Amino acid sequence: MLKIIKIGGGIIDNPQELTQFLNAFSKIEGPKVLVHGGGKGASKMLQQLGIEPKMVDGRRITDQPTLDVVTGLYAGNLNKSIVANLQEFGTNAVGLSGADGNVIKGNKRPVKTIDYGFVGDITLDGINVDFLQLLIDNGYTPVLCAITHDGNSQLLNTNADTIASTVAEALAVKNEVQLNFCFDKIGVLRDVNDDSTLIPVINKELYQELKAEGVIFEGMIPKLDNAFRVIDNGVKEVTLVHANNINGDIKTILC
Ligand SMILES: Nc1ncnc2c1ncn2[C@@H]1O[C@H](COP(=O)(O)OP(=O)(O)O)[C@@H](O)[C@H]1O
Ligand SMILES: CC(=O)N[C@@H](CCC(=O)OP(=O)(O)O)C(=O)O
Secondary structure (H helix, E strand, O other): OEEEEEEOHHHHOOHHHHHHHHHHHHHOOOOEEEEEOOHHHHHHHHHHOOOOOOEEOOEEOEOHHHHHHHHHHHHHHHHHHHHHHHHHOOOOEEEEOOOHHHOEEOEEOOOOOOOOEOEEEOOHHHEOHHHHHHHHHOOOEEEEOOEEEOOOOOEEEOOHHHHHHHHHHHHOOOOOEEEEEEEOOOOOEOOOOOHHHEOOEEOHHHHHHHHHOOOOOOOHHHHHHHHHHHHOOOOOEEEEEEHHHOOOOOOEEEO
């Protein structure tokens, strides 16, 4: 089973939790791909630089100064620190933006009612499956960040949950794939502040109900939208789990 694991910005922003996660990740046997976000740290950094972060429907409005900052953070400091950490733990990781090896080509999101700026939308045909497969088959662990490119020198900021889902879907054509979203909660909760309300199994009908009730909100909506799409498209298993429990039983499984 090929595991695609996504780690979110809530954990990445906490160095201790990130190191603990990467240590556990490095112990996972078999082929694997890591996709990382970093949105929380990016918002903090933008604020420190006097640039007000703007999010609409879970996506960052990305003007040129914002693109410069997030590229430096996601494809630079974060990606390289994660790779160096994984090397320490014995995982031969290869850190990539979408431009490296043309691994993810996207398209700038068209302006409709909202101009998202340099935000990339991606589809299956933009994923360089052969290159990812080459790395995986030779024992390397790709570590993908949230920066893609359009093939015409333009870098684009792309939601990391979308990257994880689309890469999982693309690799599922030739592999048995499991997709794990690791974040700062133990799974999908009925009360976001109460771990005893974990929903162990969720289907589309329940998701729609909980979304309408406001039980599922903010970043969880695009995460689950992506997750339900891939389960319809060949990915064998999708789970949401706390980053400090990637090998444990406490989680939400999608069906
Ligand atoms: N029903 C829910 N159960 C768990 N988390 C939820 C729920 N609804 C909304 N959330 C929020 O979604 C967040 C995770 O999504 P997101 O912010 O995109 O995380 P990350 O970038 O770390 O992957 C949680 O930290 C939580 O605040
Ligand atoms: C276009 C867009 O929204 N890009 C995201 C990419 C990072 C991300 O997805 O980080 P998390 O997984 O930590 O949320 C952003 O800049 O916030």
